[in-house]
Amino acid sequence: MADIAELQALIGAKVVLKAEDAYLAKHMVDTGVTAPADAKPLGVAYPSTTEEVSRILAWCNANDVPVVPQGGMTGLVGGGVPTSTPSLILSMERMRGVEEIDAGSAAMTVRAGTTLAEVQAAADQAGFLFPLDLGGRSAHIAGNASTNAGGNRVLRFGMMRDLILGVEAVLADGTVISSLNKVIKNNTGYDLKQLFIGSEGTLGVITRLVLKLYPKPRSQCLGLVALDDYPAVVEFLGRCREGLSGQLSAFEVMWPGFYRTGTVALGRKPPIDLGYGVYVLVETMGSDPDTDQARFESVIDAAIEAGAVKEAVVARSGQQTKEIWAIRDCPGEFTAAGHNPQLGFDVSIPTAKIGDFAAEVDALLKSHWPEVKALYFGHAADGNLHVSVHLDDKVGTEEEMDDLIYGLVGRWRGVISAEHGIGVHKRPYLKHSRSEAELALMRTLKRAMDPKGILNPGKVI
Amino acid sequence: MADIAELQALIGAKVVLKAEDAYLAKHMVDTGVTAPADAKPLGVAYPSTTEEVSRILAWCNANDVPVVPQGGMTGLVGGGVPTSTPSLILSMERMRGVEEIDAGSAAMTVRAGTTLAEVQAAADQAGFLFPLDLGGRSAHIAGNASTNAGGNRVLRFGMMRDLILGVEAVLADGTVISSLNKVIKNNTGYDLKQLFIGSEGTLGVITRLVLKLYPKPRSQCLGLVALDDYPAVVEFLGRCREGLSGQLSAFEVMWPGFYRTGTVALGRKPPIDLGYGVYVLVETMGSDPDTDQARFESVIDAAIEAGAVKEAVVARSGQQTKEIWAIRDCPGEFTAAGHNPQLGFDVSIPTAKIGDFAAEVDALLKSHWPEVKALYFGHAADGNLHVSVHLDDKVGTEEEMDDLIYGLVGRWRGVISAEHGIGVHKRPYLKHSRSEAELALMRTLKRAMDPKGILNPGKVI
DSSP: OOOTHHHHHHHOTTEEESOOHHHHGGGSBOSSOBOOTTOOOSEEEOOOSHHHHHHHHHHHHHTTOOEEEESSSOOSSOTTSOOSSOOEEEEOTTSOOEEEEETTTTEEEEETTOBHHHHHHHHHHTTEEOOOOOSOTTSBHHHHHHTTOOOTTHHHHOOGGGGEEEEEEEOTTSOEEEEOOOOSOOOSSOOTHHHHTTSTTSSOEEEEEEEEOEEOOSEEEEEEEEESSHHHHHHHHHHHHHHTTTTEEEEEEEOHHHHHHHTGGGTOOOSSOTTSSEEEEEEEEESOHHHHHHHHHHHHHHHHHTTSOSEEEEOOSHHHHHHHHHHHTGGGGTTTTTOOSEEEEEEEOOGGGHHHHHHHHHHHHHHHOTTOOEEEEEEGGGTEEEEEEEOSTTSOOHHHHHHHHHHHHHHTTOBSOSSSOOTTTTGGGGGGTSOHHHHHHHHHHHHHHOTTOOBSTTSOO | OOOTHHHHHHHOTTEEESOOHHHHGGGSBOSSOBOOTTOOOSEEEOOOSHHHHHHHHHHHHHTTOOEEEESSSOOSSOTTSOOSSOOEEEEOTTSOOEEEEETTTTEEEEETTOBHHHHHHHHHHTTEEOOOOOSOTTSBHHHHHHTTOOOTTHHHHOOGGGGEEEEEEEOTTSOEEEEOOOOSOOOSSOOTHHHHTTSTTSSOEEEEEEEEOEEOOSEEEEEEEEESSHHHHHHHHHHHHHHTTTTEEEEEEEOHHHHHHHTGGGTOOOSSOTTSSEEEEEEEEESOHHHHHHHHHHHHHHHHHTTSOSEEEEOOSHHHHHHHHHHHTGGGGTTTTTOOSEEEEEEEOOGGGHHHHHHHHHHHHHHHOTTOOEEEEEEGGGTEEEEEEEOSTTSOOHHHHHHHHHHHHHHTTOBSOSSSOOTTTSGGGGGGTSOHHHHHHHHHHHHHHOTTOOBSTTSOO
């Protein structure tokens, strides 16, 4: 292993060597995964330009030093956490700021380490909406890109992949690939940016992005409805898609245990009584405050008349809107609700089958641990189901539960990671969702683009 | 070179050998490019299953026989036309048909050789919209995928890439990569389907696709407006994006020469007089026939009041809708309008700059050939400009004009192919839109996935 002091000489004070453990602490853990005790990084580099990232990677590649790129460390699967290999941590936190907003192209150019919250605020200030939204808004925008982040409004605006027009990234050998495209239509050869989106820093390090902006909505309508069962949810989703075409911005399904946790377990009065089979939060964002509310209510009224929806509440104020969203956002309050520690699952199954799948997960868990407390909720329109299992003495180990659930996902030919990526945590289970031929092709790409394997080793594949 | 009769023995009558020139004719030309005279294919294979495609490619790879995958041959850049290398033509026309429509997931599984028209009709019959639409509806759906087709409704529904959930493709060595995903959220490792979309058959042969379906719109509103200049178009686009959020489905800009060609040159009365600086066709698709028309007109009225729009016509009948669209669709009638033969350009420039760029193209052409007749039109919201130059004795050769225009696109850092791909025709000009580092990475991918270079040689890179 080369002497990393050479790198310091090359880059200067932006490389911190032989760091103390206390200093390193924030670089050793994300929201979900802690680095193993024997992971001792050689140092942390804080580049502030693409050129510095290029020089760091070129040196690491020449000297066989593995690199762990880090964003805001808000991930849940350990994508940015060092593994046991000695490595250099590459923190993007100094490469920060919005470079340009091109209003005519509805496009924003931004540096890797800018937080999602900063991107949202900059778009808002320029009169636009950047629609990606999720709980961890201190995430770096390049972290959102390299994990292809999802969130609540995917059914309207797509995943992070769909919100990216251009990418600048640095390859393992330091080559800068600058594809900072701003136009929607660009068919000039291979779409290289796709390689860097969702590959969790294993094929290159994203340094800048061009993001797609949307017009700010002028109206927001929100409802909470209760239904008998999941087939009624699918029927109601069809009505919303058709009747609210182009405006539907959230369709969040909550099973009874989750709904109870988000309301009475937190001391809140439920807007609709407990006791129904399933609850759905439905939201639109539109351009015409005068007519959007009436249209929204007419779709819900028609669903009630048809018998699909049993009870409904429509928000009449900003306060009511907040209260309804707070039920869906209760995972942020799981501790107060007595549902912590917990083990979360983030899987996808075709929309029509989510109800049967959730029932089978519950039956399987209960067959092993009869007193298990599991909560079910998800973005049904995207096929995305979240399961949260309370970690108490009535259930098995995390590994036992992972094996059980991901094995079931595999048998259903589902997706073991819908929106949180693979990282280190889900790597052993990737085979349940991808064939041997697919895994082999991933390895071919990895070998071709990073022949020495220095980029985020031990992650994804 | 191996004896291709071996392949016939392996696959049977679906491989046609030593074909007559007359029989071969339809395989030697697409809408824009004819194969060179010395291109003598060894034969044509017509597989009807993925397994047959796999066996054919494995044999060709083992025997160093280049393969030219062919779709509906409606492209304009020769992506499916054999070059001078002896090669096997791989026609996908027998691999046809819709396999499944999953209404709950709003997803359709379809075989490669199904035509775009058939896909649109099948979606319609199942109560959905498949939104990709373009002139050549006899295109194969896998051809649309492998060229990442665009069209008129990209600003609302995205490019073909955005309409694809899953891909099954066969690699050069015959390995089947089956990623027939149906869910929106899938972050299980690298998104392999992106490799096959837009790479024009050079990295693999697409055999099946899972397509995203949309609810059928219940309303359609159409208007034609006249404005003084291009800056007013950008202002009007901002109004439409904001005021018709989520419903805007087409925004087609036409410069005066094009507008004259689509109206008086074809003996039609122009809905708005000639003489304005620029014309825009604007369309919405919505879900509420009762209020959508009023909303549409209020946005146009506000633009008139603000002085951005000088004159406007709103379609009041299906007949009027057809008449206005016919103006924009006049490239199909260029012969009748006396604008044939012509040389077309399909480029992208950031939306705000299209007006200045079009003016510079015109000035440049006129500085070389003062009597040149060039028409300008495009999908402004996507940054996409089309230029059509009349090929008469008053202009230079195609090559001279290509050099001139693509050189200018390069100086503007624009995109030499917005929606028609690269094929053979634009390959020499790719350097104007992509850096040496990007081209090198494309070659790295090509070498990794097709080490013997048998897949569609001479195309793209």
